Amino acid sequence: MKPPPFDYAVASDLNEAFALLEADEDAKVIAGGQSLIPLLSLRFASPTLLVDISRIRELRAIRCVGETLSIGALARHSDIETDAAVATYAPLLAAAATWVAHPQIRNRGTFGGAIAHSDSAAEFPAVLLAMGATIVTRSSAGERRTAARDFFGSHFQTSLQHGELVTAVEVPGGDAGTRWGFSEFARRKGDYAIGGAAVHARVDASGTCVAASAGLIAAGPGPTPADDLDLELVGRRVTEDDARRAVDRATQGLTPESNVHGSSEFRRAVIGESLRRALHQAFGLPTVDFRRTSA
């Protein structure tokens, strides 16, 4: 199918973007276009005007601000994959980026676009939930900072208002006590996940877990935090039994949708196994690599 007709305007700075959006309540932002263009072509969206923000250079920066890593909304997925500061201070994000779609899409798709799109099966929202990130948004009324947990809603909804843009995301920079793990299952590398999990944790000098959280991929109608996972991990030198109990606690109430990839039960098992593997990676427990390298 072809997209419905729309007008198109390029914003050269944030104020121009705000003015264009405020003048038309049916206007929509376009950044990398990797989610929006397919939606238009399927006629799931029919904006009157597309406001292209991809040339607002100030939104592409990735920089350290104190103990925090600030990632601009227009950083491409491929920037997250290759940026030295991301690799050093937020390696979980860099690892997750390699699972997002295919290289061609990662070269166009933007970090802010993936966050605003808020797909339950997307990697970055789950990672931001695990890391306790803050989403920075701006409109002509000023700037807001929202915890990832409060930003993402269900069925592609977020706390964004019309005329408001994601401008950056702040993630806590890791240190020697930071631990992370990421695991995902998809039919083919680059496909959307059938299930997955991102784990972020801290241990003290004795190796005892002092904080742990996780985001689950394709687990519900929106990006899904793994509630109460920490109750089985914090205060312990985490063992395989602790990880197993944490998985049971985090997945017992999940009811992912049945779809062409599997029943709800199957998909809950995939998410649980992904979470177990991510916990094993994070806490240095034995891992099994199930990927076949030869027949």
Ligand SMILES: Cc1cc2nc3c(=O)[nH]c(=O)nc-3n(C[C@H](O)[C@H](O)[C@H](O)COP(=O)(O)OP(=O)(O)OC[C@H]3O[C@@H](n4cnc5c(N)ncnc54)[C@H](O)[C@@H]3O)c2cc1C
């Ligand atoms: C074949 C294919 C496979 C894919 N596989 C995956 C995958 O495995 N995992 C995954 O996570 N994604 C996947 N994607 C989606 C891809 O990652 C998109 O790039 C991303 O979801 C959206 O980024 P974008 O910059 O392209 O946003 P756009 O398509 O330009 O916009 C998406 C939405 O976000 C809004 N928006 C964009 N930027 C902002 C902003 N700064 N502030 C406010 N609103 C904004 C737009 O109005 C629109 O509603 C896939 C896409 C394709 C085509």
